Amino acid sequence: MRLTTLAAGTVGLGLGVAAYASLVERNWYRLRRVVVPVLDPGTAPLRVLHLSDLHMTPSQARKQRWVSALASLEPDLVVVTGDNLAHVCAVPAVLRAFEPLFAYPGAFVFGSNDYFGPVLKNPLGYLRRDREHIEGPPLPTHDLRAGLLSAGWLELNNARGVLKAGGRVIELAGVDDPHIGRDRYVSAPLDPLADLHLGVTHSPEPRVLGPMTGDGLSLVLAGHTHGGQVCVPFYGALTTNCELPRRMARGLHRYGGAWLHVSAGLGTHPTAPARFACPPEATILTLVPRER
Numbered sequence: 216m217r218l219t220t221l222a223a224g225t226v227g228l229g230l231g232v233a234a235y236a237s238l239v240e241r242n243w244y245r246l247r248r249v250v251v252p253v254l255d256p257g258t259a260p261l262r263v264l265h266l267s268d269l270h271m272t273p274s275q276a277r278k279q280r281w282v283s284a285l286a287s288l289e290p291d292l293v294v295v296t297g298d299n300l301a302h303v304c305a306v307p308a309v310l311r312a313f314e315p316l317f318a319y320p321g322a323f324v325f326g327s328n329d330y331f332g333p334v335l336k337n338p339l340g341y342l343r344r345d346r347e348h349i350e351g352p353p354l355p356t357h358d359l360r361a362g363l364l365s366a367g368w369l370e371l372n373n374a375r376g377v378l379k380a381g382g383r384v385i386e387l388a389g390v391d392d393p394h395i396g397r398d399r400y401v402s403a404p405l406d407p408l409a410d411l412h413l414g415v416t417h418s419p420e421p422r423v424l425g426p427m428t429g430d431g432l433s434l435v436l437a438g439h440t441h442g443g444q445v446c447v448p449f450y451g452a453l454t455t456n457c458e459l460p461r462r463m464a465r466g467l468h469r470y471g472g473a474w475l476h477v478s479a480g481l482g483t484h485p486t487a488p489a490r491f492a493c494p495p496e497a498t499i500l501t502l503v504p505r506e507r
């Protein structure tokens with residue numbers, strides 16, 4: 216084969232992969248189903264819808280409809296692990312997308328992309344752990360918070376709370392985004408009246424996961440990693456964008472005697488609009504009794 220033919224083939228393949236990643240897979244929203252054996256023996260299942268990293272812009276109508284349609288799952292509880300926004304005008308779009316889900320109990324924490332808008336960055340910078348976080352323009356965080364609170368959802372940014380869902384009393388402990396150093400987790404004894412104890416964080420930083428699982432929270436929900444976003448087939452994520460090991464970039468894992476679920480999220484940063492071998496996702500977690 217002539218060298219020019221090989222070079223042309225390589226460039227063509229690269230362009231094809233780039234087009235697939237930005238035009239097809241980035242918009243190929245999937246619902247992932249996971250079973251977590253975390254409840255007390257003899258109790259009925261509890262269904263938790265985990266949403267993360269929408270990175271919504273006002274024009275993403277298809278994503279908004281897809282999120283709204285998740286209400287047909289009739290979850291017992293909705294948990295949102297942050298990074299909802301990718302535009303200063305996106306709050307109404309996010310609240311519209313969530314509107315049918317407001318019929319169910321919900322809880323949320325914020326990520327950096329609920330506070331600061333996108334700025335142009337070198338996508339390869341994600342592979343460097345020592346890079347600095349660059350703050351974009353401030354976002355209308357207070358409007359997003361007000362909309363979620365007025366729907367009756369529980370804010371868990373450096374906060375704890377108890378809610379009723381699926382006939383159970385659920386204690387939740389959350390932190391504000393560890394990725395930008397806003398986390399202030401305070402250890403506390405478990406509420407003895409609660410049937411289940413959940414931890415919620417945007418970035419699954421081990422410095423937060425350790426104390427949460429050490430306190431006895433039995434399942435921690437997190438986002439932020441985008442599952443690696445651009446993955447290598449049969450190898451996986453190149454980075455988690457935090458201190459979590461690469462093999463835990465998405466999905467359900469054992470962590471410190473508890474369970475950790477990391478959502479690959481539904482969006483991408485607008486300056487890196489591509490996904491490969493890591494489709495955008497929401498997850499329905501069916502919590503079932505532990506094995507005796």
Ligand SMILES: [Fe+2]
Nearest residue numbers: 268298328439
């Ligand atoms: Fe994100």
